[in-house]
Amino acid sequence: MHDHPHDHDGDDHGPHRPHPGPRPDADDTLSYYQVMEIAVRELLIEKGVLSAEAVRREIEKMDARSPAQGARVVARAWNDPAFKARLLQLGNDALVDLGLERGPYKLVVVENTPDVHNVVVCTLCSCYPRWLLGLPPDWYKSRNYRSRAVREPRAVLREFGLELRDEVTVRVHDSTADMRYLVLPARPAGTAGWSEEQLATLVTRDCMIGVAVPKAESTGVNQ
Amino acid sequence: MGGLPAGRVEATQHEYALWEKRGDALLVLLSAAGRMTVDELRKNIEVLGPDAYDRMSYYERWIHSISQTLIQRGVITMDELGRRMSAVEARHQDESR
Structure with a gap:
C-alpha cells in the first residue's frame, strides 16, 4: 500500500526513482x-x-550582492583610520556607516600587515561573508581547497600565483556557521591620495579571501 | 576534510543556475522562518557518505538535505515528495513535447 520509497533501509536517501548519477544538462531535461x-x-x-x-x-x-560591497568596505578602511578601527573591533556594526546590509552572522575582519598574511577557508562546508562578497566561487567550496588550505596554505597560495616571503606569518581562519571572516588587505604602495572609488577598483574578491593581494599597477587608474 | 591530503586547487567558478539560486533561497527563507537550521543542512549532507558527497554537486547536496530535513520535521512527507516529483516530471515532459 505504500508505494513510496525509502523507509528504514538506511543506505538510501531519496524517493526511489531512476537514480541520479551525473546526467548531462540538456535544455529539455530536468535533472x-x-x-x-x-x-x-x-x-x-x-x-x-x-x-x-x-x-x-x-x-x-x-x-544584488557582489564583492563590490566588500571592496567599498576595504577602500573606506584604507582612507579612514577611525572607520578601520571600528571595523576591526566591531565587524558588522561598522558596516552601517556605509549604508551596507548588516550581516546575519558575526563578522571578523582580519588585517594583513607586512608581517602577517590572512587566508579564509571553511573546512566544514562553504561559510562565507555573502553579504559582502556575494555567493562563493566553486573553488572555495571544493574539496581540494578546504582540505589543503589549513595544512599547506603556502602551497595553495602558490597555486593562486601568490608567493609569500618566508618571514611572513600565514594565518588561516576557518569559518563557522556563526562566524565569517573578511581579509582586510594591505593598501598597495603608490596609492596615496586616491579616492575611495579608485581604491575600490583594486580590491578583488580573491584579495578579501586572502588568496591574492591588491596591486596598484594592475589597473589603468592614473595617479 | 580539513587537513586531509587533496589535489591542486583549480580556480573554478560558474554562473549559478536559477534552480541553484532557488534552492539557496529556500534555505535562507526556511532558516528565517525557524523551519530549518544550518546544522540540519550540514547533518543531512554529512550522512550522505563520501561517495554520494563526491558524486553530487553542491546544490544537489543542498536540495537533498533540505528535503530530508523537511521530512524529518514533518513539514512534508516522503510520499508527498515522491508523488510531486513524478507530477513535476510528467508536466515537464508534456511541456517539452
Missing part, C-alpha cells in the same frame, strides 16, 4: 535534483510555509 527542488518549493508554497514572491525577492537580493 533528478532539479525536479526535487521544484517539487519541494511547490509543496512549501502550497502549505503556506513560504511564498513564491519571497523566493523571488530572495534571489533578487542574492543577485
